[in-house]
Amino acid sequence: MPYLDHAATTPIHPDALAALTAHLATDATGNPSSLHASGRRARRVVEESRESLAASLGARPSEIVLTGGGTESDNLALKGLYWSLRAQAGPDGPAPRLLVNPTEHHAVLDTAVWLAEHEGARLDWLPVDRLGRVSPEELDAALAAAPDVPTLVSVMWANNEVGTVNPVRELVAAAHRHGALVHSDAVQALGQLPVSFAESGLDAMTVTAHKIGGPVGTGALLLTRELAPVPLLHGGGQERDVRSGTLDTAGAAAFAAAAAAAVRELPEHAARLTALRDELIAAVAKEVPEAVLTGDPGPGPEGRLPGNAHFAFPGCEGDSLLLLLDAQGIECSTGSACTAGIAQPSHVLLAMGYEPEEARGTLRFSLGRTSTSEDVAAVAAAIGPAVERARTAGLSR
């Protein structure tokens, strides 16, 4: 069955599965915070995993705060850093500013809106272009407009819907010229692009295991040493006093194994995905000439995630396409957010300047390690009739 929704979650990597099961079997009795032998054994696994993760992510081990996943890491970055900036500014200082890319995942977007609505944050949205990219010049201008306000910038490394890659290093350079902190959600980038925390210059970076072949429920927030975000979870203070909760030994080991494999396999993997993806884009363009490829059409991985193909199909409801392809055994996504399962026009496409009608009829095909040419052929065979039918069904209004 063609599974083309790897951006949602991807099958576990054999290395990660081996690490997970091995450590679940052997280290299950040891709490890494315990001082006895079992605890010490578990602690050693966690710390070796942290070191391995750090090597894979271009970071120092002390910069890795293990969390329960991408959403928690994003929440910790935004809320924790906002609260610490506010504490530094003092009661008489200006309310810190959040400067956020509007095509962020809801884990960032909704957190920023919540901080503005409930915690007095000054929230401004960065402009994005038609491809969904934030430009360093625009960021520079936005920061220059409020020079004396402590600011946290949040711009994702690569977009989960349309796959557009942001110029992270240039954005960081622009932000640091103004003394602003920068967080980036690199959940989609890791495993498809070279990701180095040190080289990026970022202050905080979100990653999660299950998008790169690790288990769901394990992630990390990378944080430079001098930052001390206010914790979201209080308790034992296991992770730098920033994050509490019993450490997940097997999860950390599996995450480290998945990250190591992702980095090791990256060149071959990215090249293979790019070729398959281009095959898929060509097939859709041939079967449905009026389909619009959204995001960056450029050939290289510096513009678009290798595994991402995202289209708008004029006159179609994304949900109808999903249903029709699902009936053919093709599993993909509209790529847009859901409220109670109700399809909404994609906030990403709206931010990129698409009309609401265009933003309703989208499909995201995301490829991964198990994707094959047969999957692409299945899409090529099914997409034409599906679009025709979906167009007959029209936009439900």
Add this chain to the structure above:
Amino acid sequence: MTNFPASASGAAPEGRPLRVLAAMSGGVDSAVAAARAAAAGHDVTGVHLALSANPQSFRSGARGCCTLEDSRDARRAADVIGIPFYVWDLSERFREDVVEDFYAEYAAGRTPNPCLRCNEKIKFSALLDKALALGFDAVATGHYARILDGPGGRELHRAVDPGKDQSYVLGVLTADQLAHAMFPLGDTPKAQVREEAERLDLAVARKPDSHDICFIADGDTQGFLARRLGERPGEIVDADGNRVGEHDGAYGFTVGQRKGLRLGHPAPDGKPRYVLDVSVVDNRVTVGPADGLDIHGLTGIRARWCGTPPEGSGRFHAQLRAHGEPVPVTAEVAGGGTVRVDFDAPVRGIAPGQAVVLYDGTRVVGSATIDATRRAAAVTR
């Protein structure tokens, strides 16, 4: 299972199962209906209709049909049955065709039945049209009614469980709509449906039935109408035109209503008084004793027939409200989608705006919206 489309335009070509879209409200009936359609070998997809743009605004808890909880219950049932499941947003159509119509009918002094309207305009129109366009052959619901093949084509009949029969709210369906409808529960008593849900491990097996109007969250129809239509104080008068009380808006009253009149002092004859007439034009509510409610006949408009309309006048049974007793009548189809109905014996408390559904035995012949009722002498709107 006898009540699936076997012939007619809804049938699948030889050699492939019927593609069935099961409308799943999150309740036990529609879940079992979907399960039965799947067990019968059809290719079933479940769909939950989101009918409010803001799901929280509709009835919460276990009694409604449009909340987040209901959506989750429907999804859970679909997962257990093992069928794909989608949520379709029909909130805009629902607002236009059902909720706005509800306001407009009340504002015009009539008492609408939004469930009929929803079946006519949403489930077997907006939903059915989209389903057919997407390649489905039929829409299945958990309504208690039967579809039988008759000499003139497909017929809609009462359910075998008289206590649960819902053919009344389906009386608006035309033969074309019926051709693509599937009611898998029509031959089963409700108790058995719950047992079947238990057997199938459907978590909704013990979920209470929904009642009332799904888009009025607190069940307070008067308050719901007042928020939209505003207060329009006016007089309550007796049959001779004497002022006996006042009201906040004539639209809030229904013919036959006894409670909530707030008349203050009793009638001279000491008998309870009922709403006999609601005139929105004069913003006047007329009250009187129960015998003033006796209706001998009515005129229905917007008639819809299940198949060929009856010719001339004929003998039928008429049902005048969702759980009303059928009464013997003579009905005659007039021009322009109107139908004249004469009762053998007077009937009490009929409100314009409600539907009259005509039956021949258990078979639904057609329906119309009650436009005017006839008392012994005069016709009253």
